Amino acid sequence: MTQIAETQSAPTPSLSTRLEIIPVVLFAAFAAAPLLASFSGAEGYVLSLLTRVMIFGIAAMALDLILGYGALVSFGHAAFLGLGGYAVGILASHGFEDVLIQVPVALLASAAFAFVTGAISLRTKGVYFIMITLAFGQMLYFLATSLAAYGGDDGMTLASRSLVAGSDLLENDFIFYWGCLLCLFGTYALSRSIVASRFGRVLRGTRENAVRMEAIGFRPFRFQLAAYVISGMMAGLAGCLLANQAEFVSPAFMTWQRSGELIFMVVLGGLGSLHGAIIGAAAFLLLEEFLPEILHAVSFFLSEETRAHLAENWKMVFGPLLILIVLFVRGGIMGLLRRPHHD
Amino acid sequence: MTEPLLELRNLRKNYGALVVTDDVSLSVQQGELHAIIGPNGAGKTTLIHQISGMLPSNSGQILFAGEDVTYLSMPQRVDRGLARSFQITSILPGFSALENVALAVQARSGSSFQLFGNASQEKDLNAPAMECLGEVGLGARAHVPAGLLSHGEKRQLELAIGLATAPKLLLLDEPLAGTGHDESQRVVETLRRLKNRLTIVLIEHDMEAVFSLADCVSVLVYGRVIATDTPERIRANPDVRAAYLGEEEMV
Ligand SMILES: Nc1ncnc2c1ncn2[C@@H]1O[C@H](COP(=O)(O)OP(=O)(O)O)[C@@H](O)[C@H]1O
Ligand SMILES: [Mg+2]
Numbered sequence: 189m190t191q192i193a194e195t196q197s198a199p200t201p202s203l204s205t206r207l208e209i210i211p212v213v214l215f216a217a218f219a220a221a222p223l224l225a226s227f228s229g230a231e232g233y234v235l236s237l238l239t240r241v242m243i244f245g246i247a248a249m250a251l252d253l254i255l256g257y258g259a260l261v262s263f264g265h266a267a268f269l270g271l272g273g274y275a276v277g278i279l280a281s282h283g284f285e286d287v288l289i290q291v292p293v294a295l296l297a298s299a300a301f302a303f304v305t306g307a308i309s310l311r312t313k314g315v316y317f318i319m320i321t322l323a324f325g326q327m328l329y330f331l332a333t334s335l336a337a338y339g340g341d342d343g344m345t346l347a348s349r350s351l352v353a354g355s356d357l358l359e360n361d362f363i364f365y366w367g368c369l370l371c372l373f374g375t376y377a378l379s380r381s382i383v384a385s386r387f388g389r390v391l392r393g394t395r396e397n398a399v400r401m402e403a404i405g406f407r408p409f410r411f412q413l414a415a416y417v418i419s420g421m422m423a424g425l426a427g428c429l430l431a432n433q434a435e436f437v438s439p440a441f442m443t444w445q446r447s448g449e450l451i452f453m454v455v456l457g458g459l460g461s462l463h464g465a466i467i468g469a470a471a472f473l474l475l476e477e478f479l480p481e482i483l484h485a486v487s488f489f490l491s492e493e494t495r496a497h498l499a500e501n502w503k504m505v506f507g508p509l510l511i512l513i514v515l516f517v518r519g520g521i522m523g524l525l526r527r528p529h530h531d
Numbered sequence: 532m533t534e535p536l537l538e539l540r541n542l543r544k545n546y547g548a549l550v551v552t553d554d555v556s557l558s559v560q561q562g563e564l565h566a567i568i569g570p571n572g573a574g575k576t577t578l579i580h581q582i583s584g585m586l587p588s589n590s591g592q593i594l595f596a597g598e599d600v601t602y603l604s605m606p607q608r609v610d611r612g613l614a615r616s617f618q619i620t621s622i623l624p625g626f627s628a629l630e631n632v633a634l635a636v637q638a639r640s641g642s643s644f645q646l647f648g649n650a651s652q653e654k655d656l657n658a659p660a661m662e663c664l665g666e667v668g669l670g671a672r673a674h675v676p677a678g679l680l681s682h683g684e685k686r687q688l689e690l691a692i693g694l695a696t697a698p699k700l701l702l703l704d705e706p707l708a709g710t711g712h713d714e715s716q717r718v719v720e721t722l723r724r725l726k727n728r729l730t731i732v733l734i735e736h737d738m739e740a741v742f743s744l745a746d747c748v749s750v751l752v753y754g755r756v757i758a759t760d761t762p763e764r765i766r767a768n769p770d771v772r773a774a775y776l777g778e779e780e781m782v
Contacts, residue, residue, distance in 0.1 A: 378646075386643045386650040393634055396623040403583065403621070404696050405609035405638040414644065 210525060211376070211463040218242065218369050222362055235361045236433065241473050242368045243429045245466035246375050248453040250422035253379050254415050255451070256460030257388065259395040263318045264305075264325025265450050268420045270332060270442030271298050272427020277344050277437040287350045287358075291428055298424025299417050301328070306416035310409055325447055332439040343438020350432055358432060368429055372466070375422050379462050382418065391415050455514050458522025467521050472510075479506055534597060536561045536700055536730050537582070537613075542591035544577055544754075551577045552588070553754035559700070559747075564726045566733045566741045566762075569751035570774075575734045576618050578751070579704050582732070583615040584608045596699065609638070612699030616689040616706060618734075624678030628669055628688055631677050632660035635695035663691040666724075668717050683714035690721065700730045707737045719744065742766065750774070 218238070225234040247269055254260040275294035284290065305324040309317055333341050349358040358364045382388045394401050394408040401408050431437045440446070449472065457468020484499040498505070517524050535558035544552035551574045559565045569575055580586035582593060584605035593601045600608055623631050633656040637643055640656065650656065664670050667687040672680060677688060686706055693701050706722070707715045719740050725731065726744065735741050741748065742762045749759040752774045758765060765771055 381648075382646045384649045384651070385647055386637055386645045386653075388646075389630070389634060389637070389650045390643050393623050393626065396625055397621060399585070400617075400621045400623060400692075401634075402605045403585075403609065403615060403617070404635040404692060405606045406643070407604070407606045411643070 210467075210522075214463055214466060215369075215373060215376075218372070222365055232361060235365050237473070237477060239361075239365050239368050239433050240430075241470045242365075242372045242466075243426050243433060244450075244453065244469040244473060246372055246429070247423045247426040248450055248457070248465040248469040249375060249379060249462050250419045250426065251450050252454045252457075252460065252462055252465035253382065253422070254412075254419045255454055256462075256465070257383055257395060258391045258412055258415050260310075260412060260416065261318050261451070262309075262321045262416070262419075263444065263447050263451065264321035264323075264328075265419075265423055266442040266444070266446035267301065267325040267328040268298050268423030269427040269430055269446065270328060270437075270439070271301055272424040272429075273431035273437040273441045274332060274335075274338070274427075275424075276350060276428050276431040277346060278338055280346055280350070281338065281344065285348070285351045286354065287352050287428070290350055291425065294424050294428045295421045298420045298427075302417040302420030303413070306413045306420070310412050310416065322444055322447070325442060325444060329439050329442045329444070332442065339438065341439060343436060343440065346431065346435045346437070349435060350428075364432065368433075371425060371429060375425065376462060376466070379422075382415075383462070387411065387414070452510060452514075456510065456520050458520030461522045464520060464522035471521060475509070476506065479509075533561065535559055535594075536596060537732070538592075538594040539582070540592040540594070542578075542581060542593065543589045544574075544581055544586065545589055551754050552581060555591070555751075555754070555756055557749060557756060557759065559730060559732055562726075562730055563746040564722070564731045564733060564744055566735060566745035566748045567751055568735065568738070568741055568748060573751045574754040575751055576704055577754075579615060579618075579702050579732075579734065583613060583702055609696055609698075612697070613702070614693040614696040614698035614700070615702040616693045616704055618704040618708060620682075620685045620689060622677045622685060622688055622692070624676065626677055627674050628664060628677050628680060628684075628691075629657060629660055629673040631688060632663050632691050632695045633657055635692050636660050636663075639695075639697055660695055663695045664688075666694060667691045667721050683710040686710050687714070687718060687721075690718065694725070698729065700732065701725070702732045704734050705736060706733070707735055707740060715740070 221238050222235060225231045228234050247265065251262065251265050254262060272294040275297055276290045279290050279293060305321070309320045309324065312320055338344050348356065349364065352358060358367060390401065390406055390411045394411060398408050427441065430441065453468040453472045454465045455468070456471055457466065458464035479502045480499040483502055483505060484495050487495045487498050514520070519526065537559040539555055539557040542552055542555040555578065567575055567578070577586065581588050584603060588601065592599060595608070595611060595613055598611065600611065630651060636656045636659045637650065661670065661673060664673050667690050669684060669687050669691060672684060677685065680688060690706055706718055710718065715737065722731065722733070722744055733741070733744065745762050747759065748762050748765040750757050750765065750771050757774055758768050758771050760768065
């Protein structure tokens with residue numbers, strides 16, 4: 189019998205190896221972008237936009253880890269962006285400006301918040317889980333607005349970007365870009381590993397059939413909680429980066445709308461592929477950025493006044509457009525990329 | 532008499548006024564194949580749910596290997612060697628047959644918090660899993676997604692998953708339900724082999740299978756055990772014939 193096991197531990201199916209092309213192209217594009225940015229004439233703008241894309245890519249991927257692989261719809265994930273952001277802001281305002289202090293504190297705070305809120309939320313299922321994570325997110329939002337010492341509703345401006353072991357090299361936009369890309373790649377590699385590991389297999393199994401998992405001796409709660417903590421820490425890291433990118437933190441980091449946008453990014457990119465979440469974040473942010481111009485351009489046959497109206501009210505198009513994509517492109521953008529290979 | 536492996540003492544379960552398990556006391560000896568038969572709705576599945584820990588009991592006691600497990604969760608009971616299959620197939624449809632079983636092996640290996648390494652390639656998990664699949668005759672179908680297996684194959688997979696938890700006692704809820712003749716023959720043969728190694732509680736409607744496999748048969752009617760005896764004596768028992776067997780053609 190063992191003989192069969194050995195001959196049949198075949199390499200992974202060709203479908204998934206072919207799909208590896210997508211993350212390779214994705215990361216190559218991120219790596220090449222700064223070089224191209226220098227030629228664009230709007231270097232600063234391009235870099236800062238793409239840095240934002242990568243940061244939200246990390247946050248969306250963190251959410252995909254529990255949403256795509258664990259079917260846990262957290263509607264409060266922006267809270268971790270806020271935690272990471274405020275850890276940077278508050279520590280900086282007390283003179284702790286180094287990432288070597290800020291990031292560990294942010295990760296610890298995110299882990300603690302995820303552990304406590306996860307331990308409570310995960311006792312519920314379905315809609316109740318969504319509502320309770322939303323409630324915890326709102327709780328943190330209102331806490332932030334009440335922090336008068338740290339800007340309250342208005343938030344706080346950072347004096348400068350964080351230091352790295354005493355050096356201010358992150359002030360350079362290129363270096364900061366590379367730092368964010370490194371974080372994105374690191375969290376992506378870690379997530380990929382987790383998903384394929386023993387731990388990840390339990391998480392995926394629980395998504396498919398929790399009762400069966402209990403009937404073979406697993407306690408799904410522990411695995412879901414651990415995944416929730418890991419996911420929260422990754423999103424917390426994204427929060428640290430976001431504060432540095434904006435050089436500003438405010439309660440707006442963690443509105444429920446922001447949590448909703450994260451879910452949208454994941455679904456838009458395609459659930460459960462990790463790089464899909466990064467692509468979803470990119471599509472979302474780029475569409476948000478360029479839709480006014482795109483609308484203006486494609487409506488050339490209309491009167492100038494109508495075109496201006498359309499471009500101004502681009503959000504009227506943005507929402508329905510996202511809904512149409514999610515409804516009609518099953519599996520999101522990843523589903524679209526997968527299709528030609530499939531059938 | 533030696534101490535039984537499983538002992539139910541005055542077990543009860545009711546849904547409101549409907550009593551589904553009515554004061555059930557039952558002993559399953561080490562190494563025996565104990566069949567529980569009874570008409571539809573008698574409460575057999577509910578009893579399995581209670582023994583496995585999926586449903587709490589309203590009163591009574593469940594002793595397993597001398598330990599009171601009445602208040603333990605399902606995973607805790609699995610740890611102690613109590614595995615079950617489901618009447619309504621319960622598998623992971625998106626996982627291959629092999630991975631379904633390998634997960635059960637992984638569960639008892641006890642180290643599932645590893646975040647690195649590709650679990651699906653681990654020989655330590657796949658080899659024992661493959662053995663369990665071979666045991667039920669599914670070796671050739673190991674890499675097929677479980678959701679694409681035929682109904683009969685899914686029933687066999689259920690059995691393989693149960694075996695992979697390395698149980699002392701296996702609770703089988705109608706493993707032959709809905710299987711074709713050949714498949715059901717194969718499962719019966721598998722059970723005949725297993726009964727030398729394991730203690731089995733078998734719920735089954737196929738009387739031919741029950742009477743050929745069982746060492747001991749209990750008859751459940753309206754949540755009550757009306758008789759527990761050897762297959763021959765159960766067949767001859769007038770109460771049983773009146774309550775249950777009389778309705779069907781006797782084997
Ligand atoms: N969740 C429930 N609520 C109410 N009644 C139930 C529930 N589950 C089972 N029953 C009832 O309990 C009785 C026994 O069901 P079951 O254990 O499935 O019987 P069997 O497996 O012997 O066919 C049936 O009358 C069924 O309708
Ligand atoms: Mg039943």
